[in-house]
Amino acid sequence: MEVYLVGGAVRDALLGLPPGDRDFVVVGQTQDAMEAAGFKPVGRDFPVFLHPDTGEEHALARTERKSGRGHRGFVVDADPSVTLEEDLGRRDFTINAIARREDGTLVDPFGGAGDIEARVLRHVGEAFVEDPLRVLRAARFMARFAPLGFSVAPETMALMRRMVEFGELAELTPERVWQELRRALAAPAPSAFIRTLRDCGALAVVLPEVDALYGIPQRAEYQPEVDTGTHVELVCDMAARLAPGDDIVGFAALVHDLGKALTPSEVLPGHIGHERAGVAPLRALCERLRVPTAHRQLAEAACREHLNVHRFDQLRASTVHDLIARCDGFRRPERIDPLATVCEADARGRTGLEEREYPQGDALRASHAAACAVKSNDVAEGLSGPAIGEALRRARIQAIAQATGKRP
Numbered sequence: 031m032e033v034y035l036v037g038g039a040v041r042d043a044l045l046g047l048p049p050g051d052r053d054f055v056v057v058g059q060t061q062d063a064m065e066a067a068g069f070k071p072v073g074r075d076f077p078v079f080l081h082p083d084t085g086e087e088h089a090l091a092r093t094e095r096k097s098g099r100g101h102r103g104f105v106v107d108a109d110p111s112v113t114l115e116e117d118l119g120r121r122d123f124t125i126n127a128i129a130r131r132e133d134g135t136l137v138d139p140f141g142g143a144g145d146i147e148a149r150v151l152r153h154v155g156e157a158f159v160e161d162p163l164r165v166l167r168a169a170r171f172m173a174r175f176a177p178l179g180f181s182v183a184p185e186t187m188a189l190m191r192r193m194v195e196f197g198e199l200a201e202l203t204p205e206r207v208w209q210e211l212r213r214a215l216a217a218p219a220p221s222a223f224i225r226t227l228r229d230c231g232a233l234a235v236v237l238p239e240v241d242a243l244y245g246i247p248q249r250a251e252y253q254p255e256v257d258t259g260t261h262v263e264l265v266c267d268m269a270a271r272l273a274p275g276d277d278i279v280g281f282a283a284l285v286h287d288l289g290k291a292l293t294p295s296e297v298l299p300g301h302i303g304h305e306r307a308g309v310a311p312l313r314a315l316c317e318r319l320r321v322p323t324a325h326r327q328l329a330e331a332a333c334r335e336h337l338n339v340h341r342f343d344q345l346r347a348s349t350v351h352d353l354i355a356r357c358d359g360f361r362r363p364e365r366i367d368p369l370a371t372v373c374e375a376d377a378r379g380r381t382g383l384e385e386r387e388y389p390q391g392d393a394l395r396a397s398h399a400a401a402c403a404v405k406s407n408d409v410a411e412g413l414s415g416p417a418i419g420e421a422l423r424r425a426r427i428q429a430i431a432q433a434t435g436k437r438p
């Protein structure tokens with residue numbers, strides 16, 4: 031059987047990165063022949079089979095035609111007459127269009143290895159436009175590969191701009207947009223995702239609430255070249271450094287400051303009130319992209335509370351208690367550590383402040399731990415009903431005061 035390793039596994043090996051999932055392409059076979067050879071068919075949209083021993087994915091070489099309907103808007107034709115070159119030619123980027131034979135030699139008709147060497151993300155051919163998700167994939171690959179020195183080829187960027195101008199992105203389902211966004215926020219350089227989307231005009235289409243942050247000045251303590259959009263880029267990169275691979279923290283970092291884009295009538299000079307004003311655009315974004323609950327909840331907590339956490343020193347123990355309660359940190363203790371991380375990323379994600387200490391994060395964590403150590407059984411003796419809740423609150427405030435030296 032004519033089988034080649036293709037896609038991300040070949041690319042990542044050439045980049046010297048640790049191996050991930052392996053995808054194979056099989057040339058010259060029919061679906062029946064694959065099943066007769068013991069491969070197990072999977073997936074409704076593509077002719078993909080699992081290897082009987084390794085379980086690894088083997089796709090039949092195929093052509094794809096745009097249909098304008100269905101899950102991806104494609105009709106997939108598995109066709110034994112499709113050559114390896116034809117299969118590679120319908121892929122997105124040259125760096126993803128390299129095949130490796132079993133003996134280790136490469137089939138690289140589009141110069142992908144050279145582009146890996148030159149650190150260029152270049153589209154393979156005109157078939158690129160058939161899937162508008164590829165605009166977001168380009169940005170997501172940049173979030174992963176920009177730190178290795180990659181940039182988008184000018185002709186690819188020009189093509190992406192045309193796709194955006196022609197309104198191609200309108201046909202993307204929210205689920206596909208969210209999957210790319212989520213993966214980009216878990217990558218080492220989410221800022222490169224945001225900047226690539228902005229460069230081609232796609233940011234205004236898929237994340238207009240974030241696009242609106244550009245040109246909004248930050249307060250004077252920031253470097254003058256850092257507007258709110260740039261600040262958010264820095265915060266996302268800092269979040270990726272503090273919590274690598276954590277897209278829940280990454281999403282909260284992306285959206286914590288959305289309120290700053292609102293008109294001055296809604297947000298006072300110096301962005302006073304932006305933490306409350308940001309909740310509405312954040313909810314709109316989450317509805318539109320069908321963002322999962324865990325992401326939404328941390329994002330809302332970060333949006334509402336980040337200023338309170340920054341001024342932790344000035345808060346009384348009772349205010350800290352109520353902040354934790356508003357974030358549901360007593361019923362769901364896992365909520366507070368990521369909130370502290372996002373706030374730290376926000377404080378340190380400013381040019382020149384990257385190495386600054388952020389004691390507020392650990393102070394919040396310590397307060398939370400001290401308050402959670404008090405259980406209702408500790409205070410319930412002789413009490414009933416709401417009196418237990420009130421006694422628990424008082425005891426927890428006391429515990430926070432003791433742990434931090436704050437006034438109750």
Ligand SMILES: Nc1ccn([C@@H]2O[C@H](COP(=O)(O)OP(=O)(O)OP(=O)(O)O)[C@@H](O)[C@H]2O)c(=O)n1
Nearest residue numbers: 037038039050120121122123126127161163164
């Ligand atoms: N819209 C898409 C999706 C995928 N592909 C092709 O299918 C391969 C496998 O896709 P996927 O698993 O999504 O990406 P990988 O390149 O394997 O990247 P990752 O390591 O991030 O999963 C890609 O390499 C690419 O050649 C494509 O051309 N266009």
